[in-house]
Amino acid sequence: MFSKLQRLTQPIRRMSTITIPNSKQAAHRLTMIPGPIEFSDDVLDAMSTPSQAHTSPDFIPVFQEVLQNTRKLFKSTNPTSQPIVISASGSLGWDIVGANFLNRGEKTLVFSTGFFSDRLADALGYYTETDVDVVKAPLGESVPLSEVEKALSAKSYDVVTITQVDTSSAVISDVEAIAKKIRSIQPEALIVVDAVCSAGVEDIQFDNWGLDYVLTASQKAVGVPAGLSISIASERAVNKALAKKRPTSYYANLQKWIPIMQAYEHGKGAYYATPPIQLIHALRVSLREILEQGLDNRFAKHAETSNNFKDKLESLGLKLVAKREFGANGLTAIYFPKSINGPDLLKKISDKGVTLSTGIYAGIATEYFRVGHMGVSAVGKDRHDVDIVFGLIKETLEELEK
Amino acid sequence: MFSKLQRLTQPIRRMSTITIPNSKQAAHRLTMIPGPIEFSDDVLDAMSTPSQAHTSPDFIPVFQEVLQNTRKLFKSTNPTSQPIVISASGSLGWDIVGANFLNRGEKTLVFSTGFFSDRLADALGYYTETDVDVVKAPLGESVPLSEVEKALSAKSYDVVTITQVDTSSAVISDVEAIAKKIRSIQPEALIVVDAVCSAGVEDIQFDNWGLDYVLTASQKAVGVPAGLSISIASERAVNKALAKKRPTSYYANLQKWIPIMQAYEHGKGAYYATPPIQLIHALRVSLREILEQGLDNRFAKHAETSNNFKDKLESLGLKLVAKREFGANGLTAIYFPKSINGPDLLKKISDKGVTLSTGIYAGIATEYFRVGHMGVSAVGKDRHDVDIVFGLIKETLEELEK
Numbered sequence: 001m002f003s004k005l006q007r008l009t010q011p012i013r014r015m016s017t018i019t020i021p022n023s024k025q026a027a028h029r030l031t032m033i034p035g036p037i038e039f040s041d042d043v044l045d046a047m048s049t050p051s052q053a054h055t056s057p058d059f060i061p062v063f064q065e066v067l068q069n070t071r072k073l074f075k076s077t078n079p080t081s082q083p084i085v086i087s088a089s090g091s092l093g094w095d096i097v098g099a100n101f102l103n104r105g106e107k108t109l110v111f112s113t114g115f116f117s118d119r120l121a122d123a124l125g126y127y128t129e130t131d132v133d134v135v136k137a138p139l140g141e142s143v144p145l146s147e148v149e150k151a152l153s154a155k156s157y158d159v160v161t162i163t164q165v166d167t168s169s170a171v172i173s174d175v176e177a178i179a180k181k182i183r184s185i186q187p188e189a190l191i192v193v194d195a196v197c198s199a200g201v202e203d204i205q206f207d208n209w210g211l212d213y214v215l216t217a218s219q220k221a222v223g224v225p226a227g228l229s230i231s232i233a234s235e236r237a238v239n240k241a242l243a244k245k246r247p248t249s250y251y252a253n254l255q256k257w258i259p260i261m262q263a264y265e266h267g268k269g270a271y272y273a274t275p276p277i278q279l280i281h282a283l284r285v286s287l288r289e290i291l292e293q294g295l296d297n298r299f300a301k302h303a304e305t306s307n308n309f310k311d312k313l314e315s316l317g318l319k320l321v322a323k324r325e326f327g328a329n330g331l332t333a334i335y336f337p338k339s340i341n342g343p344d345l346l347k348k349i350s351d352k353g354v355t356l357s358t359g360i361y362a363g364i365a366t367e368y369f370r371v372g373h374m375g376v377s378a379v380g381k382d383r384h385d386v387d388i389v390f391g392l393i394k395e396t397l398e399e400l401e402k
Numbered sequence: 403m404f405s406k407l408q409r410l411t412q413p414i415r416r417m418s419t420i421t422i423p424n425s426k427q428a429a430h431r432l433t434m435i436p437g438p439i440e441f442s443d444d445v446l447d448a449m450s451t452p453s454q455a456h457t458s459p460d461f462i463p464v465f466q467e468v469l470q471n472t473r474k475l476f477k478s479t480n481p482t483s484q485p486i487v488i489s490a491s492g493s494l495g496w497d498i499v500g501a502n503f504l505n506r507g508e509k510t511l512v513f514s515t516g517f518f519s520d521r522l523a524d525a526l527g528y529y530t531e532t533d534v535d536v537v538k539a540p541l542g543e544s545v546p547l548s549e550v551e552k553a554l555s556a557k558s559y560d561v562v563t564i565t566q567v568d569t570s571s572a573v574i575s576d577v578e579a580i581a582k583k584i585r586s587i588q589p590e591a592l593i594v595v596d597a598v599c600s601a602g603v604e605d606i607q608f609d610n611w612g613l614d615y616v617l618t619a620s621q622k623a624v625g626v627p628a629g630l631s632i633s634i635a636s637e638r639a640v641n642k643a644l645a646k647k648r649p650t651s652y653y654a655n656l657q658k659w660i661p662i663m664q665a666y667e668h669g670k671g672a673y674y675a676t677p678p679i680q681l682i683h684a685l686r687v688s689l690r691e692i693l694e695q696g697l698d699n700r701f702a703k704h705a706e707t708s709n710n711f712k713d714k715l716e717s718l719g720l721k722l723v724a725k726r727e728f729g730a731n732g733l734t735a736i737y738f739p740k741s742i743n744g745p746d747l748l749k750k751i752s753d754k755g756v757t758l759s760t761g762i763y764a765g766i767a768t769e770y771f772r773v774g775h776m777g778v779s780a781v782g783k784d785r786h787d788v789d790i791v792f793g794l795i796k797e798t799l800e801e802l803e804k
Contacts, residue, residue, distance in 0.1 A: 044450040050440075126652050249528065
């Protein structure tokens with residue numbers, strides 16, 4: 001399948017690759033970062049779907065199913081909630097918040113567990129043109145409920161954001177508990193959840209937890225190549241967007257996108273900007289795989305893989321960035337042992353055929369590395385990707401410590 | 403290659419398909435609209451490239467080559483020009499103009515040849531928060547140079563836009579002549595060219611014509627599935643973006659993107675938002691195909707295909723929306739004969755395995771249809787897609803006129 005492609009994409013330098021058992025994919029460097037993740041064969045096959053018109057009867061039912069299943073991914077059965085799938089990186093979700101759910105001068109509160117929460121705060125400030133309040137969690141932990149209560153009691157907010165898993169710290173926040181606390185103090189505030197590194201691996205109950213907007217990206221636990229901003233908005237979030245007097249973004253303007261999404265979900269084509277047909281085919285395949293597996297089963301399997309991996313890392317004496325009770329299930333952030341040079345570890349593992357990630361949390365970025373364990377690598381049948389990674393970490397540390 | 407995929411993407415209703423000779427692609431409905439177009443086998447294969455990290459040594463040289471070749475697509479050799487490739491539909495290019503090259507209250511002039519020029523005017527107004535001046539061309543023609551001169555002499559503008567080919571009217575504008583006229587009257591105005599339906603099929607000389615920003619999308623004559631905003635900015639456009647005091651978009655913020663593009667072009671990874679790895683692999687393949695063919699050769703072949711098709715349509719007595727001297731080479735807009743019901747024609751052709759487009763130009767939308775003839779369908783070796791379409795139009799008109 002990939003022979004001609006291999007010629008076309010011949011790497012500059014010769015690199016080790018890994019052959020995945022029971023896979024049609026060419027041997028390749030295993031991508032074990034917190035997104036993009038490894039993809040299933042069927043998802044990759046769907047990426048090469050021959051051309052289709054965006055309003056053709058070939059494509060409309062595909063997009064329709066994707067929107068219907070996006071609701072399920074977020075466990076929403078409320079017909080007034082609005083799934084949204086747009087061609088973009090996940091970050092566009094932040095512009096969607098700023099351009100639609102906020103007006104100039106409005107007040108925003110961000111609960112930050114790292115780099116990506118801080119970036120979200122930056123992004124929203126572009127739209128409110130006023131300071132965004134940020135409550136930072138201690139390193140390795142989420143924001144304590146007492147701090148949530150204190151911040152919400154001190155000032156009134158239009159939008160409050162929670163980053164479910166910050167990809168920089170590998171910390172998970174208890175969205176249910178924080179959302180409940182926000183609701184109890186400021187019932188009118190819109191609750192936004194950044195689920196870029198959590199949708200598909202951590203539980204999200206859009207309706208039950210009273211959330212207003214949850215955003216994610218395709219290339220993490222959703223299991224699809226990068227290029228899709230995937231989100232869901234509540235009725236009141238939609239109403240605020242529709243009531244905005246002057247749109248402040250063309251591409252992120254929900255006043256235009258909502259009718260498009262509603263048309264496709266009802267089996268009719270519509271046009272605002274051309275949807276990325278092949279990525280949406282791939283998302284259809286991946287959402288089917290996820291839902292066939294069962295969401296709760298998938299979450300439990302991810303947790304099991306993650307806990308085993310973390311246990312084994314700790315048994316080697318390695319220290320994790322996120323305290324275990326705040327540890328996300330889709331990735332692990334691990335301090336380099338003081339005895340070795342961090343970049344050497346990643347370089348050697350890379351030369352053995354596996355890509356891991358450097359750190360990115362301000363202040364400790366050079367002191368740790370990150371391993372992603374989402375999707376097929378963590379829960380795929382007959383996949384042992386996480387064992388391969390653990391074996392390489394152990395072996396390479398021994399080599400470096402010699 | 404597509405057997406399992408076919409099961410996964412089984413259409414709701416049974417539809418005719420066409421088998422493309424000498425192609426690995428499964429028989430499918432031929433997509434002959436003005437984008438998305440038909441893709442080459444190698445481009446589709448690249449779409450299923452196994453996962454790669456965005457900063458891995460597998461991917462960096464791929465993105466590097468894409469940026470280098472994007473310059474060539476626009477015939478730019480000036481090292482101060484800046485190619486930009488971002489995950490999004492082509493429309494994001496409009497936000498890039500508004501969010502980076504314009505400030506609130508600044509003046510914009512749009513030369514409009516149809517629906518997409520008008521949308522561009524709308525988009526820019528979101529950012530300038532003031533009226534955008536629009537000079538509309540007569541239906542089927544571009545804006546006369548005398549009108550260009552009149553508008554530029556009456557008022558000072560910060561940004562002036564030209565839509566090289568408006569996909570609604572199939573009219574091509576003489577960008578070289580209009581840009582020269584703008585420069586002669588207002589040398590300081592930034593000249594923006596919407597090349598969504600022209601890059602890869604019509605000549606664009608970024609340096610020679612003194613352009614400041616040219617934007618396109620992947621799914622038209624660039625020959626790659628939808629999902630990439632592709633553009634190039636001049637040094638003074640870049641400088642204006644860098645000098646903007648307060649960014650008004652996170653996702654379209656060139657202050658952030660420019661260092662990323664420069665890093666990749668120099669062979670280094672960098673991160674702002676995750677690039678769509680697979681689409682960028684596909685773009686690498688397509689740009690190689692385009693440049694191997696030779697740009698001028700490619701333009702000439704498109705013109706030949708287009709002229710033959712238009713001649714044959716006129717020989718049937720059909721009337722074209724764009725006057726021949728203003729006819730774009732990548733698509734044709736054709737009035738339905740008064741004797742038939744338009745939707746019936748498209749429906750019957752669709753049932754025979756070819757997707758064509760409805761009209762979209764305000765006021766005449768229901769009176770015409772559009773055929774795209776870009777990329778492999780127009781210039782591919784051993785491809786006869788345009789002949790197939792002409793045959794179906796002729797045959798189906800005869801059936802309907804019986």
